[in-house]
Amino acid sequence: MSGWLITLLCACISTTSSAFLACRPQQAFSVGGSGTHVALHESSNKALMPEGGLSPCVIKVIGVGGGGSNAIDRMLETRIGGVEFWAVNTDAQALGRSKAKGAAVLNIGTTVTRGLGAGGNPEVGRLAAEESREEIAAVCAGADLVFVTSGMGGGTGSGAAPVVAEIAKESGALTVAIVTKPFAFEGRRRMKQATDAIARLRKAVDTVIIVSNNKLLEIIPENTPLERSFAVADDILRQGVVGISEIIIRPGLINVDFADVRSVMYEAGTALMGIGMGTGKTRAEDAAAAAISSPLLDSPIEKATGIVFNMVGGPDMTLVEVNKAAQVIYDEVDDEANIIFGATIDDDLTDDSVTITVLATGFQLDGDDVGKGPGGNDFPDFLSGQ
Incomplete structure (x- = not known):
């Protein structure tokens, strides 16, 4: 090839x-x-x-919500040296899986969610992060570079990721968000929640990298199973963090x-x-x-x-x-x-x-154009009514 x-x-x-x-x-x-x-x-x-040849730059990767935690799990499989990984979620069960793979974990908003997740509601995710601001600040402390990675559209990712990014930026770290936008078939509500969350992220970070899952449909073979399609989307987040981190930490x-x-x-x-x-x-x-x-x-x-x-x-x-x-x-x-x-x-x-x-x-883009088609529409024709 x-x-x-x-x-x-x-x-x-x-x-x-x-x-x-x-x-x-x-x-x-x-x-x-x-x-x-x-x-x-x-x-x-x-x-x-x-000792060991890695840069002293302190890099922390914080995966927020289900998509972010999945990306963290994949990064741990890659075994990147010199990077600290955190899975931040309202779902205690999901955090257990990340912990088993070697990630440090933080269960946010235990009073708000009781460890049962945000139920797809970004406001619940936001409140959970606000409840745990001190704990999140402790996670970010001492970092030179913080990646906040998440799949936009759900409750915890959309609601908590902007708060986590804001706290990371306040800590003095260079803060980079790498996030995915949902597939169109996930529905208009989820897409709107993602768009709103990205707008808040832009105000909180130094750089935001947005990957539209719809665009992946143009390179994923048509016979790719659904589960594998979502795995590819998670892997994009991993590759973004790995690529940038290795530039810095590996001689x-x-x-x-x-x-x-x-x-x-x-x-x-x-x-x-x-x-x-x-x-x-x-x-x-x-x-x-x-x-x-x-x-x-x-x-x-x-x-x-x-x-x-x-x-x-x-x-x-x-x-x-x-x-x-x-x-x-x-x-x-x-x-x-x-x-x-x-x-x-x-x-x-x-x-x-x-x-x-x-x-x-440094792209001068109007609104949320990244990841949209030529007409600025996230939805393919069969879902947009065109």
Whole structure:
């Protein structure tokens, strides 16, 4: 498989091949205009690396509600080092499953819900989070970066996630929400609850990444079982967190400091995120090309004002390949965009694949356009009455 995309967007940057390869790894250089900044800090993290080679940056991932907890469970299966995982829910039974898989858990709103869930009511979810503000603040304390991940539309996720995000932001952490919007077949009420919750999230976080489950229908095979379709949606949340976290915490061929990531994500608003994969001789170019040609691309790359790009491959991945991937879509990036990228070697990779993870920020979108179709409608024709 020469090119493969699993979610929304992939972008990267380069200058000419000779200029790129001639650059000293310990230096930063600018291309494409005074505002376009590419950091090549091969050794910048090493002095700060604790034992084990991971960044001292404190990253906490808080999964809120059922969808968020499911994403946490999947992240634990991936065994990411250097990240603290929390499952926050009103459903005590669901928290038991997350705890069994190794997550720290917080049962919020025990007075409001008695551990029985929010019953699909966001107001109950909000009240549960408000009841447990002190406990949530304790979870967020000391973090440099907090991910709040959730499936929007339900009671706990829609009601509690904005409160959790607000508390995380108040703690001083860079706060990023990665959330999914429901499938259309889940109903108009659930979609409205999701839209309202996302509007509140936008006011509470630095960056919000919205993945529309409807868009997944364009890449999921028609014979995919229903349960698997929901699992894919949960896995999107996992991949977003994993991709961004690994950029920061794993030492690589080209390292990215937390300060670099913060410069792109701080108060950046709406963002798009994606992962592309390629194999074979042209794997780097194919991964980039597959990403930018995806039907999931809701907004052109050139509209982004900031991009974080990371490329992960096995020990055979070369700097030349990083450059080739960058060149594929360099012309699509705004000249004034702030570009930060890294390259990481994964010694555990046994195949010849490379993976590109990108966060593109700073889109000037009207209302809640991310994840909607060309006409701004979340519902397919057969549900919208068109």
